[in-house]
Amino acid sequence: MTAAHHEISAMHRAIALSALGLGRTSPNPPVGCVILDPTGRVVGEGHHERKGEPHAEVHALAAAGEHARGGTAVVTLEPCNHHGRTPPCHQALLDAGIARTVIALIDPTSRDEGGAARLRAAGVEVEVGVLADTARLVLGPWLDSLTTGRPHVTWLYRTNPDGNPVTPTASQVRALAAGMDVVVHADGSVVEARPNSHGAFSLPTPQPSRQPAELLAALYDGGTRTVLIATGPSIAARFIHNGLIDRTVAHLDPVGPSHRPSTRTQPLVPTGFVVDTVTREGHGVRVEAHRPTRQNHLPQ
Template structure:
């Protein structure tokens, strides 16, 4: 173990960093909402020439290593494999990638993130045990960030939750008469749909479903649907109208008759959904915040004042500034006339 730790502490050669960056570029082509992580692989000859490349395209398809090996043929023998995630040691729909690399005669494996999934981890040790040179941790931070939400599900047992809100400068999510369309402009709204399309599920409460009758689909500016549609999840005990737009055939829909955020997330975790887009009203947002299960906030703030109206979040039980829930901004972007603020939030319990 000490030897492997020392290995991670060493500065990797420039060639290892360069080839791993290429592997990360390939990994980024994978589907964000898929149950599996996004992984890229590059095979390089002993002379330093590119042999083949591959990436994982989603559950049920070839893993990145076997995809690259399928293009390499005999040229994989003696090559170095650069992989963004430790080769798996798990037999599922495909054979373990560690075994595939051994059978192909790969001489060296360089991987970034170590596999946090106990069911699939151990590939590096298997390779070392068969005489393959293994270097771990090259661009580990970048690889982990690429699969941030998947890693969160594997390590915590619950999906990563992004709470999206749109509000005025004075913190209103709707006017006094209940109208909320549209607080933000078309550029911000288009961005919301793009962000939705990258998530596994979008959540609202029955109140929002009954009042606003949203479709909760991910749409382009011309009204067409994005290729991926998140699972639509309506949370609450009240019945939905039979003709509710959220029940159409544009995307699958769950109606979970509970008010417990942790129960909702447990159901989604069972379905291997690792990124949830929370779009409920102020009561729903407050419930998820109070349960300590919001990881990130994306706020679309419009240069608008209402003076009265519905607040963007319900009562959190905070009565003094000393107890204020403070977030750490990670990105601020101007979208048309609006501002998108992304901020990280730690558990409050």
């Protein structure tokens, strides 16, 4: 049996909710969950907000109460099977009487037997891989950081009318920083993207190191999973040359319909990057690109 239409709709909602956790949950993943009652009606929603706080399933089950009995849990990441800072979610689902669980992505950090296997063993119907690629839009950086052992790094810049990358504006930085753990600013400072957004678990931000790889390793050890480099090309180049930029977001300053650049020294996106989206935004254009890697796709 595959996912029904109303389960797909619930997964879309769960994925959107999970993104509310971006820039807050690290080192935990941003996860969303929707609970459907036995008739398919939405009776509870939740997302993981911060390390040490309840997981998405627990929030959603609390909202659903008794309506969850015999119902379906739709969750963006495999329910956990271990006692960490919070009790195992697969047990919470069993205790609530959930009969079916629809999962987008398997948790590669599942200790021993994963939550999906535990649920199946207890007689719960489990569907895995539902809207996996869509869920990866939110969980991708967290999953990538597990594979690389360093935070996922985005370089944000503006291109001037000549087409060369320069430091982004404060409002461009603010908009993207909302979903990031840490920002490296043009003055070299390394700060939590939104102060105190990680709650009681505060992210240590090490002093900027001359070595980008060392800086990223120290950030990863402290729990950072996403970094925004909000600088012109000189700082960013040190990361690019070491293969440490995963994604770029460029804001193009508008130019007239006929334009002759005086100097063009830099490409629009780093060499080898693949452009994903080109959108008109505000007065300018936003271009997003990513560095293709062999490790982009973990097993689902």
